[in-house]
Amino acid sequence: MLVEPLGGVGEVRARPRRHSVPPRSVSAIQRPRPARGYWRRLLPLLAALAAVTRVPSFARPLWNPDEGYLAVQARLLANGGELYGTVVDRKPPLVPWLYEAAFAVSGSGSLTSVRVLAVVAQLLTAALLASLARRRWGDGAGRTAGVLYLLVSVGLNPEDAQAASFEVFMLPFTALAMWCADRRRWRAAGAAVAFAFLAKQTGGAVLVPVAWLLWRSREPGALRLAVGAVLPVLAAALLTDPSGFVFWTVTGSGAYASFTGSELHVLTRGLTNTVILAVACAGLLPPVVRVLRIARTGSGDLWLWLGSSAAAVLLGFHFFGHYYLQLIPPVALLATAALQILPRERLVKAVLTSVCCCTLFLAWGLLAPRSDLTHAQRLADTMARRTDPGDRVLVWGIHPETYWLADRSPASRYLTAGLLTNYSGGRNGPQVGEKYAVEGAWPVFRDEMAEHPPVLVVDDSRDKPYAPEKVPSLRRLLAARYEEAGVVDGAVLYVRADGRG
Structure with a gap:
């Protein structure tokens, strides 16, 4: 309360204090005092x-x-x-x-x-x-x-x-x-x-x-x-x-x-x-x-x-x-x-x-069903049956989980065909192919295939834009060193033509 003089000396009257009222906003909300045990109740x-x-x-x-x-x-x-x-x-x-x-x-x-x-x-x-x-x-x-x-x-x-x-x-x-x-x-x-x-x-x-x-x-x-x-x-x-x-x-x-x-x-x-x-x-x-x-x-x-x-x-x-x-x-x-x-x-x-x-x-x-997982599991079961635990294999596709499900080591550091063709990211148009690969990837990939050729190659492209017939380097590799050995759920299996592995 404020006091202000009236007519006579010492005579006062009460005047209510004015409060400024800002526009209502989140920042203007008055917060209550924090409750005890707040986190003990909230965290559980x-x-x-x-x-x-x-x-x-x-x-x-x-x-x-x-x-x-x-x-x-x-x-x-x-x-x-x-x-x-x-x-x-x-x-x-x-x-x-x-x-x-x-x-x-x-x-x-x-x-x-x-x-x-x-x-x-x-x-x-x-x-x-x-x-x-x-x-x-x-x-x-x-x-x-x-x-x-x-x-x-x-x-x-x-x-x-x-x-x-x-x-x-x-x-x-x-x-x-x-x-x-x-x-x-x-x-x-x-x-x-x-x-x-x-x-x-x-x-x-x-x-x-x-x-x-x-x-x-x-x-x-x-x-x-x-x-x-x-x-x-x-x-x-x-x-x-x-x-x-x-x-x-x-x-x-x-x-x-x-x-x-x-x-x-x-x-x-x-x-x-x-x-x-x-x-x-x-x-x-x-x-x-x-x-x-x-x-x-x-x-x-x-x-x-x-x-x-x-x-x-x-x-x-x-x-x-x-x-x-x-x-x-x-x-x-x-x-x-x-x-x-x-x-x-x-x-x-x-x-x-x-x-x-x-x-x-x-x-x-x-x-919800997971058809991709079912497909990868079928391929993985086949890979596990046709190879030994220490064998290196190559899955030419976009499902690297196949290696993990089969418990087999990949023959290349490039775990998907996307890194070698730019298909990763769901592209299926003109920017898919060997020339759109990660810079320097194909020379490294060829060296890997020459030094430690995989025992088994699984072509899991299934007519996608990165299929071997559209990737010259891979097509030549398969033609020179591998022969077809069957089809599993649409994926083509290749084994080494020299019978090793």
Whole structure:
């Protein structure tokens, strides 16, 4: 209360204090005092939800060729292979190392260990998002963010959502980068950005919102952020092969990233996966859209996070479903922000809708057939019967999991025909062929075939654009040294003409 003089000396009257009322926004919401035992109650809930949403991942030996590729790489590394030397891929080293470590503990005959790690990764991501939301908007917002993220995290084709993929292990680091930046821990934020990049290159996109938060803070933390981001990447390069690291993770994928060839095919895939994720986010998108029209969210960093993640999905013009996983953390936080200024019934509706959508996707994951897996298992059984454990074999196709299922060593460091023809990425147009291979790959491949010729060659192209008749070097190799020995499920088997092996 204020007092002000009236007519006479010492006479006063009360005047209420004026309070400024800012426009209603998320940032203006008064947060209650944090509750005791908050994490003791929330973490078991998130852990149970993470486990339930990942149940389908344990229902099959593997979900997609990426898991098969990583499993084969891990075995090769455990047997003395050198990453970016005798073991190659267009990906950074963190996830292959993770697979190798999991296999060292539990054996390489099953992906159960890495599936458990994927559950842990999803739990960590949810907990970090919950912590971010709680710091900004209160205890209830923290619970909302963590739960909504896990419910939506399965909202893609099961082979994309349930696989222990690069993106799943990238997401905790992207969330950690934002968590550290929100607390102005710039060196740690830079390190988290680096590890996100080392899981998958597009994880580095989180640097955009992190840098924006640094700029908004007006702190002299740019050097700390840069040091944190550079040192882990430099260490990874030195632990492998520096030139090979740069080539395979940055400079050697020009043809793969090109938009030319199969434009309609990849655009259709992109639209399909966008629609699928939109269905999964049916409970989240309406609150975000509504709040955009009626209030400020005060969440510029989250919009930048979403925008940079969308740019990462577009990068390379392939639009695989697992690329879209990168969008889910910022969408979950934006929905949480929006729900803070809407009536409570909107929150209930968003959660119930997300539960229903999650149930739908879990049923899809448990019931959907996997014809590709059945085909790979048949080939693997045949390979195991026709070769000895120490034999080297070559599978000319795009299913590296066949090596892992058969427990046979690949005859080449190039685990798919895609690296030698650019078919990887789903291209089936004019940019598929020997001349579009990874630079320098064919001379190395010819040397491998000459020094250690495979006992068995499996042509699994099945009339695809990379079939041997369209690849002169492979056609000549088969004609000179091998003879046809049968057909299994459409794949042609070749054995050495000299009868060795």
